[in-house]
Amino acid sequence: MRPLFTALGVLLLLVIDTLLMIVPLLLLALLRLILPGRRLRAACARGVMWCAEHWVEIGKRILARLIPTVWDIRGSAGLRRDRSYLLVCNHQSWVDIPALLEALGGRVPFFKFFLKQELIWIPFLGLAFWALDYPFMKRHSRAYLERHPEKRGEDLDITRRACARFRNIPVTLVNYLEGTRLTPLKHAQQASPYRYLLKPKAGGLAFALASLGPQLDALLDVTLVYPGQRTPGFWALVSGQVPRVIVDIQTRELDPALWQGDYQNDADFRQYVQAWVARLWEEKDARIARLRGMPA
Secondary structure, eight states, X not given: OHHHHHHHHHHHHXXXXXXXXXXXXXXXXXXXXXXXXXXXXXXXXXXXXXXXXXXXXXXXXXXXXXXXOEEXXXXXXXXXXXXXXXXXXXXXXXXXXXXHHHHHBTTBSOEEEOEEGGGGGSTTHHHHHHHTTOOEEOOOOHHHHHHOGGGTTHHHHHHHHHHHHTTTSOOEEEEOTTSSOOOHHHHHHHTOSSSSOOOOOOHHHHHXXXXXXXXXXXEEEEEEEOTTSOOOOHHHHHTTOOOEEEXXXXXXXXXXXXXXXXXXXXXXXXXXHHHHHHHHHHHHHHHHHHHTTXXX
């Protein structure tokens, strides 16, 4: 019964934290839309970010007090809130997001996630994501695109417009290159060449680099590992059943050549970016094997 009571206590406090912080966050976001004057709108934008950062910080403290999870964070030294980063990470579980927030919250600018459009309908959180300018992506199946070829490239247009809003401000742009959470079924369906990863998609990353490349100070190559256990779900985390999470952060320089071509129309440049992403993913796959205590 202890895991149940732990989970209920954590969830209750997280809901209270969300309700307390989301109301002023949404009010400030609405004022940002209707108030005249750049200074007033900028002040509202700063208020939105203040609410978001304290929302996350309170949530981190709730988890720290009530669950025994050890966050094994590696490579976070030297990160700065006044820099801009492109963050890529493997994606396995809803626990991935609390792990990223635990490792990097307060150390880098507040995250900007690319989200599935369906998430806007989550009560409270969907509105918060909208207020924080998170781009909502329309993920179409291959069969749908064959019937509606005019929809091809829609996500890339959303990426381009979203990145334009992030120019000239410090930002941490989070990109899950796999596009979805890893499961054994998805891994098998893809015939993925990686042991612990799905195939990466380079298009969204290429368009983010094309829009923000000169502004970005570094790539944060983040690898998440849940050692000695099956990939846990969010319930396992809040019920105190995730003993340890490894968050390995590799800070890498970004080659300017990655944003100095036309990904959509230049086949050679597209192949160059895809090869760079493939090397990144090969190294990450080997790193996961090492972190899991297995031979690379």
